[in-house]
Amino acid sequence: MPSWQLHRGDALTVLPALTDPVDAVICDPPYNSGGRTMHERTSRTAREKYLTEGGRNHGFDLGDFTGENRDQRSYTAWLSLILAHAYRLTRPGGAALVFTDWRQLPATTDALQAAGYTWRGVAVWHKPIARPQPGRLRQECEFIVWGSNGAMVPGNQPVYLPGHFTGSQPRGNARVHITQKPLDVMQQLVRIVPEPGLVLDPFAGSGTTGTAALLEGRSFIGIEQSATYWRVARDRFIELVAA
């Protein structure tokens, strides 16, 4: 029976205290994207940045979150620190999958490698409902930078995962986080861990990675800084396990 743990706090404080080896780190950090100047970085909260409807979604108050106002260099340094702690916990041959957008793709590939992982590629998350932009290419993809702790040895029953995933951010009542990932995409990604493995997500948000892991028979350790989202994720896991 897969199990789950959800820590509340800053990943940089919680990760050094963890000791269980994990089979994969699958995470969706705050991207810190788009803030070229001090003004741009400090004038909008995450909620104002990602939502046009003022933070409410069908009556559900989507919580804000912090950690979205680093400049480019400090984002690389900070993410390297986080991933270095994650690397210490990743078993040899285990994987790291880190979401990012086009602006932070170079920073994220640098941070993954600075942390110690062997960089193995970039997969694509295609978002079919992205906004068209007049005269420009549509920004309809985000990316999953991935690597491993050293050599990856396929098991007796290797999985064959795609490098391209399509899925829209949940809408309506299903949307409980500003930057929520599609459950179906996360369910495919957690299959990189052989059953019954252990997945770590230091930026759990509303618990999509954890929900996907539990649904796919993997165990989960999460960390979330926001009290609002920690409760959302915890309630999702409790409901899932009780069902």
Ligand SMILES: C[S@@+](CC[C@H](N)C(=O)[O-])C[C@H]1O[C@@H](n2cnc3c(N)ncnc32)[C@H](O)[C@@H]1O
């Ligand atoms: C991009 S969201 C993750 C969303 C998640 N994938 C989902 O589907 O719900 C990033 C999350 O990281 C949390 N966060 C930001 N800084 C953090 C930190 N230093 N330690 C732990 N969590 C943090 C935010 O509160 C936010 O919920």
